[in-house]
Amino acid sequence: MNRLAKRGSETLIEMVATDGEESNGPLYETNSTAGSELPGSSEFDKRQQSKDSIFFCDGTRRIDYVLSYVDDPKQDGDKKAERRKEFENNLLKSGLELETEDKKDSEDGRTYFIKIHAPWEVLTTYAEVLNIKMPIRENDIPAAMENPFECMFGLFRLPKEVMNPEPDYFTAPFSKQRQELFFIEDENTFFSPSVRNRIVYYILSRCPYGTEEGKKKFGIKRLLSNGTYTAAYPLHDCQYWKKSKDQNCGNERYTLYTQWARFLRFYKEQPLDLIRRYYGERIGIYFAWLGFYTEMLFFAAVVGLICFIYGLITMTGNMSSIEICDEFIGGEIIMCPLCDKNCEYWKLNSTCEASRYSHLFDNVATLFFAIFMGIWVTLFLELWKRRQARLEYEWDLVDFEEEQQQLQLRPEYEAKCTQKKKNPVTQELELERKWTLDFYGKLFLCWMAILFWISLIIASMIAVIVYRLSVYAAFASLMEDTETLQPISSLLTPQLATSVTASCLNFVIIMILNFLYEKIAVWITDMEIPRTHLEYENRLTMKMFLFQFVNYYSSCFYVAFFKGKFVGYPGAYTYMFNKWRNEECDPAGCLIELTTQLTIIMAGKQIWGNIQEAILPWVWNWWRRRRARTNSEKLYSRWEQDHALQCFGALGLFYEYLEMVIQFGFITLFVASFPLAPLLALMNNILEIRVDSWKLTTQYRRPVAAKAHSIGVWQEILNGMAVLSVVTNAFIVAFTSDMIPRLVYYYAYSTDQNSPMSGYINNSLSVFLISDFPKEPGASLGAFTTCRYRDYRYPPDHEKKYLHTMQFWHILAAKMAFIIIMEHIVFIVKFFVAWMIPDVPAEVRARIKREKFLTIQILHEYELNKLKENLCNRTDYQVEKEVIATEGKRELAQVMG
Known part of the structure; x- marks a missing residue:
């Protein structure tokens, strides 16, 4: 790299300014009402310019970026005007060309628009600084052999000109001294619009605009935050619903809308090369990952659906639910009250419907599906690495990581870190963060804030548990018939009513805490002053994921691993805070409640996410357009149309990744309790791809193109969740489902050879003498003196009264053995599969x-x-x-x- 590239971004403005002064001078033009006399061009009438034009008024210089502001003298107007003047002068010195649209010509009559054009000299200079790879010769390496089954997938394919919008080239980092080497047919089209807006944004983010309180201030981000400018964005190339009449416009936005963003194209492949060309590699790699994840979900959804159908077919033959529903078995078993006050004794057959539905998810296929998903996760991650490696090659990202780490410092880091230190590798002076006592204090404050919010989540989860414990009695008194000891509704039992309402309440709390913590996480990360954009995103990602992991999954972990495990027994129950009695599981197990919890939170999150992503931006844009069209006889230009759209934001893609990773956790960590979770995720993702593409193409301004060679830190998070999912599913099968107790009874305690599972329900319920209650709860109905409860304890007439039986210890040993065996089998297969599949083809x-x-x-x-x-x-x-x-x-x- 030449001298300019080595010196880095700290002196770029001054060096380029010198080059600009030696030339004919930058252009700064102002357009008033009808026309203006431009240097080097004849008189131009603005009304003759197409409203879709993406060029200056001369019709030749492309608009690479747009700034807008409202001249409001009431709110620090003079100070903002001074900042703008200094900032725009420095932009001119850096070689950029500016053209201002007067507010009289804007749609609302109050907004100024500054159009920015980067001439060839600026583009070539910064292309070398940013180490951008450009084509030098068309690729003559023979293409890979075609898939013999390609004809079977013709329905899902897009036209070749959409999938491959440009030829494949050999590329090399651009060099101004070697311009003859590069494949330059036309200087105006050599750099794509996405590359041009990336270069201009790099200049904007480092351009100074003065000093305040002795500190040098620079960057468009600060000017946007303090209200000096209202918006900064690159332009879309045309309207999304029709092509531009200008032959110089690429109409790539229209192609993306018609071939990608329409929901009716949901069965078609994604034009990843066109997405990358229009939006940049960072957005392209996200949609590539989302599409691959959705494809892999298809196989998990099919297997999960088969397991569900198996449970549906065998539901009527399930011996446990048959005995519970039998009038002479379950109807004769009187169960102990589930709370100390206002709860009655109840008959076992009152849970008939719940036990039947529980079998849908708690059967032998559950074990198979848990093992399958452990292997599926490994296949998904390993095959994605191969797909990612192929994209890195095709998109010229093989050597990108080192470039990004060294060059793209955050402007905020450059502004706040003035101390320099020599790099032992490059022997160049580089900016370094100064570790002061004040900075350590800020870090301590940051982590204390994180711990506080995690503690707040735990407190909210405990509050939901207290709700479950306190309202169960109310539901029981309202929904049970004290004369028949049966629930009023056979479908909605007190247990199920409590679980459903608690899950809905928990979902609302989750959404509220998410909204609040997002602001806190960004504030904390800004205080840490990360060095690069990659480091900033990684730190923010870990904070947000850690918070949302606890926020979304804590209630599921409670139901799966804590509910019904520390209950005690009648007369010696355990209490939370010595006040509320711990919850018991249904006689058919707690798995159906975990399924309910998972379904409500997962489905609710997906529905709310789609509303936020699609409906809210559309409503907001519609309202802004409605308010803006007060001057409709004037021209509604391309930059004004884009100004009325929403801003995607620097963290827009971060929230998309976070949403999908949280969903990934639902379908892996707790999939043993709900085999239909991958199917729900598949249907959501098919919609998600089209919603994301639609909103990005139609409802948002064009994001600044950025490079990325992978999904970043999300890959490590997915790997960690894949390992954790094996453990959680093994524990769910062992401790939450009723499978292991049934297997132990089948092989060790069954006495009926013709029907080995008959008598299981009676065997799994212990006997308690009602007179042993310290204070008899409920009302005594009939002449019964004992009640039953779910546990393995000796009866009251045994010498080891109410102690655990030997069968309890056999079951516990079987559960621990199952966990160890299942984990080892799945981990061995996982590591073998990972070893067999190389990361790079x-x-x-x-x-x-x-x-x-x-x-x-x-x-x-x-x-x-x-x-x-x-x-x-x-x-x-x-x-x-x-x-x-x-x-x-x-x-x-x-x-x-």
Whole structure:
């Protein structure tokens, strides 16, 4: 890299400003009402310009970026005007060209628009600084062999011109001194619009605008935050619903809308190359990952649906629910009250419907599906690495990580960190954060805030548990018939009513805490002053994920691993805070309640997320357009149309990743309790892809193009959740479902060879003498003296009264053995699969090596031809002079020798 690139971003403005002053001078033009006299152009009437034009008024210089502001003298108007003047002067010095649209010509009559154009000299300078790879020759490596089954997927394919909008080239980092080497047909189209807006944003984010309180201030982000400018954005190339009449417009937005963003195209593949070309690699890699994740969900959804159908088919033959529903078995078993006050004794057959539905998810197929999902997660992550490696090669991102780490410092870091230190590798002075006592105090405050919010989540979860414990009695008194000891409704029992209402309440609390913590997490990360954009996102990601992990999953962990595990027994129950009695599980197990909890939170989150992502931006944009059209006889220009849209924001993609990763946790951590979770996720993701593409194409301003070679820290989070999912599903099958107790009874305690599971319900319920209650709860109905409860304890007439039986310890040992065996089997298979599948396909590895070799060869030939050309251009006198000098040196060497 040349001298300019080595010096870094700290002196870019001054150096480019010098280049700009030596040229003919930058252009700063102001357009008033009808027309204006521009340098180098004839008189131009604005009314003749298409409203979709993306060029200056001369019709030749492309608009690469737009700034807008409202001149409001009431709110620090003079101070803001001074900032704008200084900022725009520095932009001119950096070589950019500006053109201002007067507020009289805007739709609302009060907004100024500053259009920015980056000329060729600026683009080439910063393309070299940012190490942007540009084409040098068309790729002549033979394409991979076509899939023999390609004809089967024709229905899902898009036209070739949509999937591959440009030829495949060999690329190399751009160099101003080697411009002849690059494939430059037209200077106006050599740099794509996404590359151009990326370069301009790099300048805007580092352009100074003065000093305040002795500190140098710079960057468009600060000017947006303090209200100096109201918006800063690159332009879409046309309207999304029709093509532009201007032949110089690419109409890529229209193509994306018609071929990608419409919901009726949900069965079509995504035009990833076109997405990457229009929005940049960072957004392209997100949609590539989301599409691949959705494809893999199809296989998990099919297997989960088969397991559900198996449970549906075998539901009527389930011996446990048959005995519970039997009038002479379950109808004769009197269960102990589930609370100390206002709860009655109840008959076991009152849970008939719940036990039947529980079998849908608690059967032998549950074990198979838990093991399958452990292997599926590994396949998904390993195959994604291969897909990612292929994209890195195709999108010229193989060597991007080092470039991003070294060059793209955050402007906030450059502003706040003035101390410099020599880099031992490059031997260049670099900005360094100063570790002061004040900074350590800020870090301590940050982590205390994080711990406080996590504690707040735990407190809210405890509040929901207290709600469950306190309202159960109310539901029981309202929903049970004290004369028949049966619930009034066979479908909605007190247990189910409590679970459903508690899940809904918990979901509302989750949404409220999410909204509040997002602001806190961003504030905390800003205080830490991360060095690069990558470091900033990684730190924010870990904070947000840690919070949302606890927020979303804590209630599911409670139902799965704590509810019904620390109950005690009648006469010696355990209490929370010595006041509320701990909850018991249904005689058919707690799995149905975990399924209810998971379904409500997962489905509620997906529905609310789609409303937030699609409906709210549409309503907001509609309202802004409605308010703006007060001056409709004037031109509603391209930049004004985009100004009325929503801003995607620097963290827009972060929230998309976070939403999908939380969903990934639902379908992996607790999938043993709900085999239909992958199917729900699949249907949501099919919609999610089209909703995200629709809102990005139609409802949001065009985001600034940014590079990314992977999904970043999310990959490590997914790997961690994949490992944790094996453990959680093993514990769910062992402790939450009723599978292990049934298997132990089947093989060790059954006495009926013809029907081994008959008598299981009676065996799993212990007997308690009502007279042993310290204070008899409920009302005594009939002449019964004992009641039953779910546990394995000796009866009151045994010498080990109410102590655990040997069967309890057998079941506990079987559960622990099952966990160990299942975890080892799944982990061994996972590691074997990961070892068998290389991260980079052999074909891609070979093509990378081949391209590097050919690129070096092309550069070498270029340097040789350049050297020969220089030698041929020398005069005979220069050659003769060099020959004489060479002979003189040789004679002198002989004399000295």
